[in-house]
């Protein structure tokens with residue numbers, strides 16, 4: 066997807082590549098068909114001036130939001146006019162690359178109706194939603210509670226005399242707060258509220274509440290709704306209208322309660338289905354599984370910018386070589402950059418696996434098999450947490466790897482960070498989600514003698530062996546064995562989980578003791594997730610990777626695993642499974658991996674296939690013509706619209722000629 070100006074400053078780098086670039090592009094896209102769709106949609110967006118991102122960071126909020134409405138509308142028009150398929154439409158919106166209300170409409174509102182609505186309700190609402198005759202958002206979080214879903218305060222009280230629910234926000238803290246698309250765009254909200262029938266509170270259920278007129282978009286009577294305000298960073302997530310919403314005894318028909326998991330009859334009887342109530346959290350599971358691939362995409366963007374720029378940028382030199390050195394030659398640059406490159410590849414592989422895990426659980430749920438739900442919840446929650454935290458930190462690291470120029474918006478990195486960093490909070494605060502994983506591990510361990518753990522927790526079935534045998538690595542190349550690596554990650558995770566489980570088992574079982582141990586619980590959850598990431602990367606590699614790219618993927622896989630081992634050396638050492646010497650051997654092996662990545666680095670980021678338009682970065686341009694474009698870019702700065710700055714007469718001139726202010730000053 067080359068779209069430079071023809072002069073390739075990185076041609077020398079590209080000539081060094083030792084793998085089949087095209088095969089890698091197809092692999093990273095998820096297959097030939099996906100690759101073709103991505104290429105087509107990326108070009109479609111890049112060539113359409115309405116989708117331009119050029120001035121985004123300079124726009125004031127109102128203009129920014131209006132522009133994002135224009136783009137979302139234009140995207141929908143393009144989808145309809147060109148008759149794009151659902152997958153193509155999704156890709157098109159992806160390349161428009163701007164958080165907007167349609168993310169929540171397609172990403173949460175529709176999936177929640179599919180998951181929690183009866184067939185009849187799906188027939189009623191989905192056709193309207195699919196043609197965007199209504200726009201929906203996902204209104205769960207309130208001012209007072211986000212993580213603690215059971216603590217939500219909005220009420221939906223059934224009135225059998227009119228066959229309606231009365232939606233009400235009884236306190237300030239019950240105000241819905243944060244839902245994307247709610248602030249200005251949505252006509253309907255999927256509201257999570259406490260269901261009350263005959264004065265009895267049945268806990269949190271989902272309701273479809275109309276909030277704006279379909280005639281003129283004004284809020285419906287007794288609905289107070291608006292945008293919550295400007296968020297972190299320029300551009301970034303400010304294209305989204307995160308909103309607030311209050312109901313003052315607003316009536317909605319009884320049929321607007323999503324009734325797949327529980328029903329309220331006309332006479333006010335509450336009937337639960339035999340399905341687990343956690344299915345009500347299904348839309349969150351759906352979004353969390355997709356977040357892993359998204360993390361790979363965001364990280365790969367930052368890494369593409371940092372790798373290309375590091376190959377262009379030269380500083381200092383040595384007496385052995387003429388000229389200055391490319392900064393990518395420095396070991397420290399490699400040791401910060403190449404693990405992130407490997408991580409982006411790892412998350413792509415694991416993201417593909419997550420999709421199959423999700424497809425599997427959906428199939429099972431349709432057959433009323435709920436057995437894998439806890440494991441899928443733990444996986445989606447845990448990997449969402451780890452991958453978003455690492456990606457957000459990784460984008461910031463890439464900014465620093467680009468030195469001063471990384472701090473300019475022209476690098477594309479500040480905006481990328483601002484748009485991405487809320488992923489650590491939305492769809493579940495990352496610590497809260499790790500605590501969910503920890504609870505799953507504790508439960509699995511407590512039942513291990515009776516129930517053999519399966520799937521990603523299967524290794525806990527070997528807890529005795531993993532707790533007693535230590536690492537056998539005696540030379541560096543002993544590490545170059547995926548079974549050896551896997552066992553190290555399994556042993557570390559099993560031992561960390563067992564240690565905290567034992568400590569809790571020895572105690573009284575009080576909540577206070579649990580709280581006291583939460584730092585260790587979070588560490589053990591992180592260890593479990595890191596094991597899943599390493600093991601699934603290995604597994605994906607070993608199943609049908611084309612010959613022309615396998616070797617490079619192996620190098621990236623070892624790079625990823627070794628860097629995880631080294632970054633978490635404290636944990637590995639504390640469990641007693643590895644020695645300091647074995648860690649030192651892994652460090653040496655990691656450097657060998659860097660040597661193997663180095664000649665391929667630029668081609669490995671080319672394989673992500675990001676267009677210049679999508680990257681939006683002078684530093685990450687395909688042609689490497691960084692300096693010309695940084696310089697040209699400065700002339701687009703609005704401060705340079707006039708040679709003498711606006712404000713000179715009022716504020717600069719008096720400073721320069723102080724006597725205008727204080728003619729008798731002695732200074």
Ligand SMILES: CCCCCCC/C=C/C(=O)SCCNC(=O)CCNC(=O)[C@H](O)C(C)(C)COP(=O)(O)OP(=O)(O)OC[C@H]1O[C@@H](n2cnc3c(N)ncnc32)[C@H](O)[C@@H]1OP(=O)(O)O
Pocket residue numbers: 168169172173203205206211212213214215245343344346347349350352355438439442490491492493494497501504
């Ligand atoms: C493409 C779309 C773009 C998206 C843009 C992003 C926009 C952002 C949207 C949002 O942020 S939407 C709001 C997201 N909110 C959250 O994620 C809230 C986080 N909180 C929770 O998920 C839960 O409340 C909790 C903290 C996990 C649970 O707390 P609690 O202990 O009170 O749980 P209970 O409700 O009592 O349930 C406990 C029981 O249920 C299991 N469980 C919890 N979550 C799930 C789940 N999602 N799926 C399946 N099972 C779940 C949990 O493990 C417990 O099991 P047991 O221990 O009882 O076996």
Ligand SMILES: Cc1cc2nc3c(=O)[nH]c(=O)nc-3n(C[C@H](O)[C@H](O)[C@H](O)COP(=O)(O)OP(=O)(O)OC[C@H]3O[C@@H](n4cnc5c(N)ncnc54)[C@H](O)[C@@H]3O)c2cc1C
Pocket residue numbers: 169203204205206209210211212213242243244245302307487490491492493494495496497
């Ligand atoms: C950009 C953005 C978009 C969003 N979009 C939506 C949306 O579309 N719809 C929607 O419903 N919501 C949305 N949200 C809300 C989001 O889901 C919540 O903010 C998120 O789930 C975190 O909840 P909280 O804000 O209550 O954090 P809190 O739970 O208040 O967290 C604050 C701190 O307390 C810690 N903490 C809390 N409880 C515990 C505990 N038990 N143990 C240890 N530590 C704890 C957390 O780790 C965190 O450090 C969005 C949020 C953002 C930022």
